[in-house]
Amino acid sequence: MKPYILILLRLSVFFTMILCNKRMDPRVTHPVRGHWSSSLPKQVANPIFYQSEDHSLFIGGEEILYHYNFEIMKNYTIGADPNICQGKPYCKNYVTFVGQLLEKLTVCGTNAYNPGCWAMAGEQFEKLSYPWAEQMAPLTPEINHNILIAGDQVYSTLSRKSNNGVSMMKTFFRKIHGKTPLLYTGDKFLRQPKFVKSIVVEKEDKIQDKILLFFSEDNIESRTLEKRLSMVAQLCKEDSGSTGVNTRYVFSTALKARMMCGNQLSGQYYPHLQDIYFLQGKTGNVIYGLFTNSWNHSAVCSYDIEDIENLFKSSSLWGSSKKDLGIRPGTCLPPPTKTPEQTSEEAINHPELTEWLWPLKNSTVMQNLYYYRKMVVDEITAANENIYRILVLATDDGNVHKVVELEDGVVNALEVIPFNLEGKLHFMELKSNTHVLYLGTTHEVARLPLDDCDAYNKSCTDCIQSGDPFCGWINGKCESVLNHNRSMIYQNLSENATCEHDSTILFLKGNGDASTNKELSTTPDSTIRNKGDPKMILKHDPIDGTLELKITKVMYPGEYKCTSKEKEAECLFSVTDTGTTIQCIWILVSTVLLLILM
Numbered sequence: 001m002k003p004y005i006l007i008l009l010r011l012s013v014f015f016t017m018i019l020c021n022k023r024m025d026p027r028v029t030h031p032v033r034g035h036w037s038s039s040l041p042k043q044v045a046n047p048i049f050y051q052s053e054d055h056s057l058f059i060g061g062e063e064i065l066y067h068y069n070f071e072i073m074k075n076y077t078i079g080a081d082p083n084i085c086q087g088k089p090y091c092k093n094y095v096t097f098v099g100q101l102l103e104k105l106t107v108c109g110t111n112a113y114n115p116g117c118w119a120m121a122g123e124q125f126e127k128l129s130y131p132w133a134e135q136m137a138p139l140t141p142e143i144n145h146n147i148l149i150a151g152d153q154v155y156s157t158l159s160r161k162s163n164n165g166v167s168m169m170k171t172f173f174r175k176i177h178g179k180t181p182l183l184y185t186g187d188k189f190l191r192q193p194k195f196v197k198s199i200v201v202e203k204e205d206k207i208q209d210k211i212l213l214f215f216s217e218d219n220i221e222s223r224t225l226e227k228r229l230s231m232v233a234q235l236c237k238e239d240s241g242s243t244g245v246n247t248r249y250v251f252s253t254a255l256k257a258r259m260m261c262g263n264q265l266s267g268q269y270y271p272h273l274q275d276i277y278f279l280q281g282k283t284g285n286v287i288y289g290l291f292t293n294s295w296n297h298s299a300v301c302s303y304d305i306e307d308i309e310n311l312f313k314s315s316s317l318w319g320s321s322k323k324d325l326g327i328r329p330g331t332c333l334p335p336p337t338k339t340p341e342q343t344s345e346e347a348i349n350h351p352e353l354t355e356w357l358w359p360l361k362n363s364t365v366m367q368n369l370y371y372y373r374k375m376v377v378d379e380i381t382a383a384n385e386n387i388y389r390i391l392v393l394a395t396d397d398g399n400v401h402k403v404v405e406l407e408d409g410v411v412n413a414l415e416v417i418p419f420n421l422e423g424k425l426h427f428m429e430l431k432s433n434t435h436v437l438y439l440g441t442t443h444e445v446a447r448l449p450l451d452d453c454d455a456y457n458k459s460c461t462d463c464i465q466s467g468d469p470f471c472g473w474i475n476g477k478c479e480s481v482l483n484h485n486r487s488m489i490y491q492n493l494s495e496n497a498t499c500e501h502d503s504t505i506l507f508l509k510g511n512g513d514a515s516t517n518k519e520l521s522t523t524p525d526s527t528i529r530n531k532g533d534p535k536m537i538l539k540h541d542p543i544d545g546t547l548e549l550k551i552t553k554v555m556y557p558g559e560y561k562c563t564s565k566e567k568e569a570e571c572l573f574s575v576t577d578t579g580t581t582i583q584c585i586w587i588l589v590s591t592v593l594l595l596i597l598m
């Protein structure tokens with residue numbers, strides 16, 4: 001085969017895939033702008049959010065901390081210490097951390113290039129004198145970093161100011177407070193990392209507790225062409241260091257692996273990690289990763305926590321030739337046992353696994369042409385007692401998509417537009433016990449109950465075909481399954497579910513008097529997302545008394561049934577997505593032609 005033919009063939013297959021990879025628009029859009037949101041008194045350029053136990057929100061900004069309980073907004077001034085940086089650009093105290101630290105509500109900030117922390121004492125904030133407070137906040141507000149608090153153990157990726165004033169170029173993940181020794185990762189561990197998240201995975205045997213660190217970093221391996229790779233690192237939480245004299249204070253168990261997200265069958269990969277959610281639910285412990293590709297399209301992949309552990313237990317180390325080490329690199333030993341020097345040397349010199357972390361089923365959970373930035377995952381027990389997982393995905397401007405994971409794929413059930421003002425999303429957190437989502441942008445904060453069913457309240461069919469396991473039909477309304485006895489509420493999550501006694505006329509309320517052929521041009525229904533110009537054609541045949549309803553260009557394929565009470569007429573119609581199908585067929589035909597021509 002001639003090389004150019006091969007290239008043409010690949011291109012053709014590639015475009016076929018792009019075109020046939022439909023944009024998965026939400027079935028329903030629910031613009032509740034302002035209904036659940038409140039604006040901040042002032043725009044905050046880099047807001048830091050903390051959701052406290054009592055369900056109130058703290059929002060840190062430039063020398064200020066807001067406390068909002070969704071009724072009153074209080075504020076506290078958190079000024080910088082007297083300083084000598086006048087004239088420099090960040091000569092103020094920018095809050096970069098708010099949270100519970102050593103049992104105190106603590107705020108840390110840049111403090112005019114002299115990072116520090118303050119703890120709440122009554123109505124005041126008092127400066128803390130922890131020697132490691134300077135590693136709790138960066139020098140300027142936009143520096144990417146990661147802080148992990150696990151009980152009274154504190155970890156940070158920020159370095160101490162060196163005595164000669166030269167800032168360190170290399171980044172380390174280090175324990176800055178807690179049980180000694182205070183270890184840090186080796187020289188070769190991180191290459192210009194950008195941190196996404198860190199979590200603690202607790203095991204029954206505490207010695208096996210792990211820290212997982214998710215980040216992207218420069219690629220220097222020749223195995224793949226990507227400039228940046230998405231990585232997961234694993235460390236034993238009880239690591240006591242190495243017996244080696246020079247590596248006594250280096251994490252002796254830290255290893256890392258490349259994270260893959262994509263579809264092996266179609267060869268579509270999403271290299272850039274955006275967000276991580278650790279689902280610890282009734283259906284298992286699973287890491288969900290949100291990834292994007294260079295076109296800013298998104299994919300979600302899931303990884304079993306056991307698979308991650310097994311990978312670190314079984315893979316060889318990339319570039320390592322040693323086999324008989326006695327103790328495998330990455331083995332968690334009971335403290336105060338230190339890792340033998342031979343083993344830790346291998347881990348420190350060759351920290352990357354040969355094998356890559358592939359997602360469950362070697363495929364994505366979902367792919368979409370939207371550019372999502374944040375993700376959480378919730379679980380809900382539906383009326384049929386099955387437990388469903390809901391992916392909640394948010395775009396940069398804070399629009400939220402509720403995507404339901406089903407056996408054979410996903411349904412993008414709902415888009416909620418919570419914010420009034422245009423702002424950038426900085427915060428999204430789920431309180432899974434109450435199923436309430438908290439969001440924050442540079443301008444607003446919002447609280448969205450995930451079991452809100454108002455968007456599907458048009459009719460019974462609307463409600464049950466929504467595909468939303470949170471919602472069911474009861475007493476003539478679409479309501480939350482959390483507020484009703486599950487056996488009483490009617491729910492059928494299938495596309496073709498019908499309501500026997502549903503007498504609501506879709507789009508047609510109050511038009512029962514249609515007597516002649518007429519074409520109604522409608523305003524797009526706010527709850528059905530329509531592309532282009534939706535048209536509704538209503539025909540009434542005066543001889544046999546039938547009503548025919550046609551809707552063109554609806555983005556929600558499926559069958560609609562409507563009945564008219566007055567005339568006892570019934571109309572059935574279906575909308576199919578012919579446009580995309582034709583495109584796909586056309587490209588496939590050209591691919592086949594190309595093959596014949598060779």
Ligand SMILES: *[C@@H]1O[C@H](CO)[C@@H](O)[C@H](O)[C@H]1NC(C)=O
Pocket residue numbers: 041042064074075
């Ligand atoms: C802080 O609260 C005080 C008193 O309620 C109010 O007068 C002031 O405008 C607030 N400041 C900001 C920046 O919101």
Ligand SMILES: *[C@@H]1O[C@H](CO)[C@@H](O)[C@H](O)[C@H]1NC(C)=O
Pocket residue numbers: 294295296
């Ligand atoms: C993807 O998003 C980033 C960040 O918003 C933007 O800078 C970039 O131009 C986008 N790329 C494409 C191909 O749209």
Ligand SMILES: *[C@@H]1O[C@H](CO)[C@@H](O)[C@H](O)[C@H]1NC(C)=O
Pocket residue numbers: 264358361362
């Ligand atoms: C996933 O792909 C990897 C690499 O091709 C392969 O080693 C592994 O066996 C596959 N796993 C499954 C479940 O198909």
